[in-house]
């Protein structure tokens with residue numbers, strides 16, 4: 001019996017393992033092999049499944065000295081290399097199919113591989129523009145500077161305890177609420193003169209002329225860190241320098257594509273961030289109590305102590321003029337003006353209408369569940385009423401309430417066809433010009449439509465069209481996507497679908513790694529990172545076709561959205577003649593309003 005079961009188990013395991021091996025080979029180009037090698041691939045788990053380098057280290061070091069670990073950003077695999085074949089074989093026998101640390105506590109699948117994925121990114125490379133000067137100060141100088149940083153007694157406005165660490169500012173306060181300094185309000189406490197020898201040394205050793213006027217002291221206890229971020233472009237000049245004291249720590253630099261370079265900031269080292277590393281890469285410190293660091297003989301774990309860093313910056317007068325426009329708040333502000341009408345029409349055509357035609361089938365496959373509050377609204381109409389669904393999509397609301405007459409319309413002919421195939425009544429039209437007479441319907445819904453219009457004037461026009469066709473006493477329900485996807489500290493369904501967020505590991509929203517797309521008519525729009533909080537109101541949101549439908553040459557589809565601020569929808573409706581706001585509310589990441597024609 002038992003023998004049978006384990007045979008069966010092994011058969012199943014092998015089948016699954018073969019499948020995940022295949023994926024690793026496809027994703028990384030690294031070849032799996034049946035012979036024993038020093039290098040193992042974890043084939044079914046990686047950073048995207050929440051597997052951490054720490055846990056890999058902890059689990060694999062038990063079987064012998066390790067050489068390297070490579071977590072592959074954005075992929076569900078990782079690589080571990082041992083110093084000997086014996087250790088690798090021992091690890092394989094003990095872990096493969098047995099150690100339950102893959103997603104949902106499933107066992108890891110391992111495979112021996114022919115080579116280590118060095119070229120995916122060399123761990124010991126530096127991001128461009130980053131310079132690390134080790135032993136920049138002596139122990140004596142370190143002690144002297146650390147005395148300046150005693151946080152104890154002086155609780156004042158320039159000192160604060162953030163969730164993750166203690167901070168203290170000189171010269172200008174860096175305000176974490178606005179992510180900038182108040183340039184008009186320098187602090188009375190300037191950078192202590194005891195620090196001045198540092199710029200002289202920078203000049204002597206590296207020919208760097210730098211005279212900062214702002215200092216932030218950060219104090220990290222073991223287990224504390226700083227979330228990945230880019231120091232606001234418009235706040236400071238280039239470079240930014242940071243002196244590490246008290247304890248060494250690993251700082252992670254990350255690029256848009258997810259590749260991450262851990263940089264070991266040794267105690268008494270000086271880090272200089274300039275160019276790409278300052279403007280285009282995020283830097284952050286993972287809150288943990290230890291770091292895994294490479295040494296001559298392999299990887300070891302080093303416990304963190306209390307680290308104090310002095311970050312020196314020069315406040316920027318005026319706006320940033322860098323070329324890294326996708327990360328540049330100055331650039332975004334200058335280009336974030338209301339989109340002009342003629343551009344709006346083009347934008348909606350390319351980034352809304354055309355896109356829906358392209359993704360209609362897949363979109364329709366993913367839109368089945370009507371939202372309860374919308375159904376409640378539709379059910380509230382008397383038998384025989386006429387209800388129009390403007391932007392009906394695949395017609396999911398046209399199938400509700402059999403007592404009333406429902407008509408749908410949508411700008412996408414493909415979606416209207418889907419409705420017709422389902423024997424639902426639907427027409428093609430644009431929501432700005434509804435082919436209905438004045439005062440002809442009892443109810444109208446506009447669910448997730450108006451946020452696709454590219455400026456306020458057009459969004460208002462769409463609402464006025466709804467008003468026009470309503471009979472007196474008729475009611476309209478409007479849903480638009482909210483910029484804020486948190487309500488009462490609760491994530492919306494949209495955010496919860498982030499795999500990285502599932503286990504509640506990231507309680508704070510992911511930081512902004514939006515990139516920029518310049519549209520044909522020269523409008524720069526940030527490309528939103530799906531399943532994260534919105535950073536901007538006018539954004540392009542990627543639509544990914546499901547893997548099996550993805551064909552060679554298929555591109556990522558970007559849809560234009562204007563996500564609404566709290567109160568924005570009400571503000572638009574409150575001065576409209578002939579309607580009253582019956583109620584407005586937040587529903588699963590949407591701002592919603594119920595209007596009545598009067």
Ligand SMILES: O=C(O)CCC(=O)C(=O)O
Nearest residue numbers: 216218226231242309311
């Ligand atoms: O602790 C450090 O070295 C960096 C601090 C930092 O990035 C910041 O305050 O913006």
Ligand SMILES: [Fe+2]
Nearest residue numbers: 229230231283
């Ligand atoms: Fe920073």
Ligand SMILES: [Zn+2]
Nearest residue numbers: 233320322328
């Ligand atoms: Zn900039």
